[in-house]
Amino acid sequence: MVVYTQEHVYRHPWDRVTAAAWRKFTDPASRTALSHVADVHTLQRRVDTAAGRLHAERSITVRSPPLPFILRRLLPAAAASPSGAAICHCVETSTVDAPGRAMDVVVRNVSLRGIIEVEERSTFRPHPDRPDDWTQFTQETTIRCRPLAKLAAVAEKVETRCAERFLQNSAKGRDVVERICRYLEAEAAGAAPSAV
Amino acid sequence: MVFGRSKSSSSAPAAASSAAAAACSELRAAYHECFNRWYAEKFAKGQWHKDDCVGEWHKYRACLEEHLEDKHLRQILLESETSYCVQLDPDSSSGQGAASAK
Numbered sequence: 001m002v003v004y005t006q007e008h009v010y011r012h013p014w015d016r017v018t019a020a021a022w023r024k025f026t027d028p029a030s031r032t033a034l035s036h037v038a039d040v041h042t043l044q045r046r047v048d049t050a051a052g053r054l055h056a057e058r059s060i061t062v063r064s065p066p067l068p069f070i071l072r073r074l075l076p077a078a079a080a081s082p083s084g085a086a087i088c089h090c091v092e093t094s095t096v097d098a099p100g101r102a103m104d105v106v107v108r109n110v111s112l113r114g115i116i117e118v119e120e121r122s123t124f125r126p127h128p129d130r131p132d133d134w135t136q137f138t139q140e141t142t143i144r145c146r147p148l149a150k151l152a153a154v155a156e157k158v159e160t161r162c163a164e165r166f167l168q169n170s171a172k173g174r175d176v177v178e179r180i181c182r183y184l185e186a187e188a189a190g191a192a193p194s195a196v
Numbered sequence: 197m198v199f200g201r202s203k204s205s206s207s208a209p210a211a212a213s214s215a216a217a218a219a220c221s222e223l224r225a226a227y228h229e230c231f232n233r234w235y236a237e238k239f240a241k242g243q244w245h246k247d248d249c250v251g252e253w254h255k256y257r258a259c260l261e262e263h264l265e266d267k268h269l270r271q272i273l274l275e276s277e278t279s280y281c282v283q284l285d286p287d288s289s290s291g292q293g294a295a296s297a298k
Binding site (some may be wrong): 015018019023042044045047053054057059089091110111 | 216217227231232235236239240241242244245246247253256260264266269272273275
């Protein structure tokens with residue numbers, strides 16, 4: 001099992017950063033940066049208008065990095081592609097407490113849990129030093145190979161490769177959120193830049 | 197990112213959920229546009245007392261119900277109808293506060 005923790009400070013207020021985070025996968029200008037994301041759908045949403053709470057579940061369909069040959073043999077034929085990549089459905093569960101200015105996001109894979117389990121937990125909170133101006137972001141990623149994959153004797157390598165890809169994509173995701181924040185900032189000022 | 201497969205037997209993995217994507221893309225875009233504006237301009241700024249996008253959501257969701265193929269994802273989608281109110285905080289379920297259908 002591998003666990004990675006990351007932190008980042010956005011120099012934008014909480015409401016802007018969380019608005020940007022919602023747009024991360026659906027913003028047309030982000031398609032190139034997040035090209036591993038094939039499709040995103042909202043599957044559930046609940047809005048508690050009395051308490052100011054929002055709960056949503058989205059499916060995120062991603063292309064995996066090319067898999068080692070041995071693991072490919074464990075996949076059903078439908079999942080394999082000539083390049084050795086596979087398609088994976090993840091589910092992202094988000095909860096926003098607007099009065100408390102808290103947003104929590106958990107992403108888990110729902111495909112192939114017999115081989116690998118990935119969980120990514122993120123939080124967005126007002127930064128303790130400048131709560132009205134900055135946002136503190138934390139993210140913990142846990143990757144665990146199942147015994148079936150361990151039998152393949154490549155589990156450790158797979159975990160590492162998977163983790164590397166996750167970290168790359170997390171960094172891209174941060175860049176995308178930063179860019180959308182700047183766009184929203186300009187838009188709020190009444191002068192949205194023409195090129196996002 | 198991580199390994200996986202779709203339940204669909206499509207020969208092109210990238211097209212795994214393309215049926216839903218193609219059929220529902222306009223309804224999804226309408227919902228996202230509504231949601232993004234509502235979240236940024238109202239909900240996150242303290243005006244959470246009204247859900248502006250109920251109509252857009254119901255249309256989009258109905259489309260997904262018809263076209264979404266993946267078994268796992270369908271299960272989550274269908275859960276949202278049956279367990280809607282049960283899962284909400286009991287203390288916030290008075291009146292219409294907890295309902296998204298109002």
